Amino acid sequence: MDTSTSPFAESIALGQTALRIPRLGVGTWAWGDRFFWNYGRDYHRGDLEEAFAIALERGMAFFDTAEVYGMGRAERFLGEMLRDLPAQVVVASKFFPFPWRVRRAALGRALRGTLKRLGKARVDLYQIHFPWPPRGPDFWVSALADAVQAGLVGAAGVSNYNAEQMRRAYAILQARDIPLASNQVHYSLLHRAPEYNGVLHACRELGVTLIAYSPLEMGLLTGKYTPENPPGGVRSRRYSRGYLARIRPLIGLMREIGQQHGGKTPAQIALNWVMSKGAVPIPGAKNARQAESNAGALGWQLTAAEIAALDEASEKIHPPPR
Numbered sequence: 001m002d003t004s005t006s007p008f009a010e011s012i013a014l015g016q017t018a019l020r021i022p023r024l025g026v027g028t029w030a031w032g033d034r035f036f037w038n039y040g041r042d043y044h045r046g047d048l049e050e051a052f053a054i055a056l057e058r059g060m061a062f063f064d065t066a067e068v069y070g071m072g073r074a075e076r077f078l079g080e081m082l083r084d085l086p087a088q089v090v091v092a093s094k095f096f097p098f099p100w101r102v103r104r105a106a107l108g109r110a111l112r113g114t115l116k117r118l119g120k121a122r123v124d125l126y127q128i129h130f131p132w133p134p135r136g137p138d139f140w141v142s143a144l145a146d147a148v149q150a151g152l153v154g155a156a157g158v159s160n161y162n163a164e165q166m167r168r169a170y171a172i173l174q175a176r177d178i179p180l181a182s183n184q185v186h187y188s189l190l191h192r193a194p195e196y197n198g199v200l201h202a203c204r205e206l207g208v209t210l211i212a213y214s215p216l217e218m219g220l221l222t223g224k225y226t227p228e229n230p231p232g233g234v235r236s237r238r239y240s241r242g243y244l245a246r247i248r249p250l251i252g253l254m255r256e257i258g259q260q261h262g263g264k265t266p267a268q269i270a271l272n273w274v275m276s277k278g279a280v281p282i283p284g285a286k287n288a289r290q291a292e293s294n295a296g297a298l299g300w301q302l303t304a305a306e307i308a309a310l311d312e313a314s315e316k317i318h319p320p321p322r
């Protein structure tokens with residue numbers, strides 16, 4: 001791993017761009033989000049500032065945000081924390097294709113709002129959040145290329161694009177001499193769709209970085225939620241007690257494997273597993289403890305046999321499609 005040319009703990013190139021990012025970043029969906037994550041009750045601004053400081057200290061200075069997170073609060077918080085920072089920090093944000101956004105210029109307007117909240121003249125990575133109608137995936141990728149050529153965006157990315165949409169995005173950008181840097185999709189030990197639907201394969205083939213969101217399956221892979229102690233809020237509807245019981249053998253195996261690596265936690269095993277597949281996880285961290293714990297996924301590697309055992313245990317919960 002090349003650590004000489006970058007301040008990050010372990011760094012890789014973002015797709016085929018000149019930009020280097022750490023192998024592990026930080027997701028900021030929860031930064032200011034009251035509805036899903038309970039911001040303001042379970043954790044506060046000071047907790048996020050501490051998480052931010054730990055991320056920088058531990059070489060995870062790659063933050064993923066979006067204009068819709070906390071209705072702009074996540075970008076604003078991040079912008080305030082970034083102010084006057086000498087350290088090299090990579091910031092990724094996203095354009096949300098609301099149904100009323102039908103003109104190409106809408107992306108430029110949204111981007112200017114993002115830059116204002118972030119307090120930056122240029123965002124390092126800008127992603128189309130979803131390939132949704134009415135305009136669809138290609139339309140917004142062309143608008144993204146305009147923003148790159150206007151110098152407002154360092155690297156162009158997409159999110160939640162399937163393999164075919166991503167290949168088209170790649171070709172549209174390539175025709176304008178812009179590499180498709182990344183595709184951000186849901187990828188964890190409990191959600192391995194990118195391995196089955198061609199997205200991981202396309203990323204490897206085209207040299208596009210797969211950025212893995214919800215790599216801890218929204219906290220489930222930390223092992224702290226059980227049928228007796230389920231998560232609250234929206235997650236209680238998404239993950240039943242029955243499901244929490246079904247994932248127990250996997251969590252047990254993760255604990256066992258963690259012991260072989262000096263007491264690594266299930267969360268650290270989950271993140272190391274994602275990295276072992278060549279993807280860059282961006283676990284959400286709400287406080288210093290979580291950021292510190294997630295940083296413990298860096299600096300060591302699961303063995304091939306351990307990865308195979310984890311694959312097998314996860315397939316017992318979600319069998320691969322035939």
Ligand SMILES: NC(=O)c1ccc[n+]([C@@H]2O[C@H](COP(=O)([O-])OP(=O)(O)OC[C@H]3O[C@@H](n4cnc5c(N)ncnc54)[C@H](OP(=O)(O)O)[C@@H]3O)[C@@H](O)[C@H]2O)c1
Pocket residue numbers: 026027028029030037064065129159160184185212213214215216217218219220222224267282283284285286289290291293294
């Ligand atoms: N592109 C997209 O459509 C999309 C969709 C979803 C997410 N994302 C991005 O991906 C990022 C991560 O995904 P995510 O937030 O959905 O899920 P995640 O990273 O799998 O889980 C994050 C949650 O797990 C808990 N947690 C994190 N680290 C922990 C630790 N070390 N120990 C114990 N608990 C810990 C925290 O919640 P509790 O403490 O409340 O359990 C935290 O909010 C987001 O922040 C966002 O940037 C993108």
